Amino acid sequence: MWDEVLGHQQNKEFLQKLLKPGSRPHALLFYGMGGIGKKMLALHFAKTFLCKSAAKKPCGICESCRLMDIENNSFAHPDFYLLTAEEAGKDIKIEQVKEMAKQAAFAPVLSEHKVCIIDDAGQMTAEAANSLLKLLEEPPPGWLFILITQQAERLLPTVLSRVVRLRFDAPDNSAVQQILEAKGIVQNTRVLAALAGGSPGRALSYNQADIFAIRREALDLLKKLPLQNPFGYIAALGWGEKYDRAAALLLTEQFIYLLRDVLLLQSGAGGQVYNTDIMAGLDGIAADWPLHTARQGVNAAQEAWQNINKNVSAKNVLEALVLKLDLLRKE
Numbered sequence: 045m046w047d048e049v050l051g052h053q054q055n056k057e058f059l060q061k062l063l064k065p066g067s068r069p070h071a072l073l074f075y076g077m078g079g080i081g082k083k084m085l086a087l088h089f090a091k092t093f094l095c096k097s098a099a100k101k102p103c104g105i106c107e108s109c110r111l112m113d114i115e116n117n118s119f120a121h122p123d124f125y126l127l128t129a130e131e132a133g134k135d136i137k138i139e140q141v142k143e144m145a146k147q148a149a150f151a152p153v154l155s156e157h158k159v160c161i162i163d164d165a166g167q168m169t170a171e172a173a174n175s176l177l178k179l180l181e182e183p184p185p186g187w188l189f190i191l192i193t194q195q196a197e198r199l200l201p202t203v204l205s206r207v208v209r210l211r212f213d214a215p216d217n218s219a220v221q222q223i224l225e226a227k228g229i230v231q232n233t234r235v236l237a238a239l240a241g242g243s244p245g246r247a248l249s250y251n252q253a254d255i256f257a258i259r260r261e262a263l264d265l266l267k268k269l270p271l272q273n274p275f276g277y278i279a280a281l282g283w284g285e286k287y288d289r290a291a292a293l294l295l296t297e298q299f300i301y302l303l304r305d306v307l308l309l310q311s312g313a314g315g316q317v318y319n320t321d322i323m324a325g326l327d328g329i330a331a332d333w334p335l336h337t338a339r340q341g342v343n344a345a346q347e348a349w350q351n352i353n354k355n356v357s358a359k360n361v362l363e364a365l366v367l368k369l370d371l372l373r374k375e
């Protein structure tokens with residue numbers, strides 16, 4: 045069941061038990077890294093839970109199933125509520141929770157149940173979380189909440205105490221490769237899967253962003269260090285103009301992974317290298333660079349990533365990173 049979502053067998057079995065009549069928790073928490081299928085499984089569970097068919101669920105043809113169009117991300121089902129931040133990365137506000145709570149006055153329409161998914165529940169403001177807490181303490185009849193977060197510790201302890209937690213682990217890399225191949229991606233799936241750290245969602249977005257072109261830029265710079273004329277080189281790179289915030293994060297990630305691989309090669313752990321398709325380039329750097337330079341380089345790239353993530357100007361951070369790597373290489 046729910047084969048659309050890869051892996052997570054234990055969690056699937058737990059959820060299947062909830063489909064049967066009997067006592068069930070009012071609120072679940074799905075937690076684990078991003079892009080591994082938490083929301084997908086929540087949606088498929090909701091569709092199955094709400095399906096009106098007496099036989100196999102989800103039947104895909106009853107009115108309830110037709111109103112839960114997961115493929116097109118369209119949910120017109122009156123007994124389904126998806127609560128998310130209005131914009132990616134923004135907070136979930138108390139007004140949004142109150143809007144959802146208003147529906148508690150009405151019984152489910154099509155089904156005997158109502159499913160409310162709160163995606164990125166860690167993004168709730170404290171007021172929003174306290175407002176949700178009231179609903180969790182006295183859940184309206186038939187309601188089932190599914191909270192989703194990457195970090196369970198971001199939720200209020202009072203909220204955590206009201207939910208049944210389901211941990212989601214990243215699938216292994218070969219499973220991610222299979223997902224990529226099923227989507228028609230054939231090149232470098234092994235490297236993509238490794239770089240994405242087991243997250244199919246991240247591997248797909250890497251593929252979309254043409255991560256290999258970005259990685260080539262990072263590798264070229266590392267090979268060129270130390271620079272004769274750093275400022276001239278930075279101007280010629282034009283990264284500040286070329287890379288917006290999202291792409292700058294990807295570029296700094298590539299520096300982190302490349303230098304991580306260099307460190308592994310230098311310490312004789314080449315078997316754990318991510319970028320297995322460019323070993324020659326990595327070997328060259330590993331041979332030329334002192335161990336401490338690669339280590340400090342990883343730290344510098346990590347710091348750059350954090351700064352861009354905190355919304356410091358990507359242009360400034362990238363330029364500072366090039367200068368820093370150049371200085372490290374000149375030590």
Ligand SMILES: [Zn+2]
Pocket residue numbers: 095096097101102103104105106107108109110
């Ligand atoms: Zn159905």
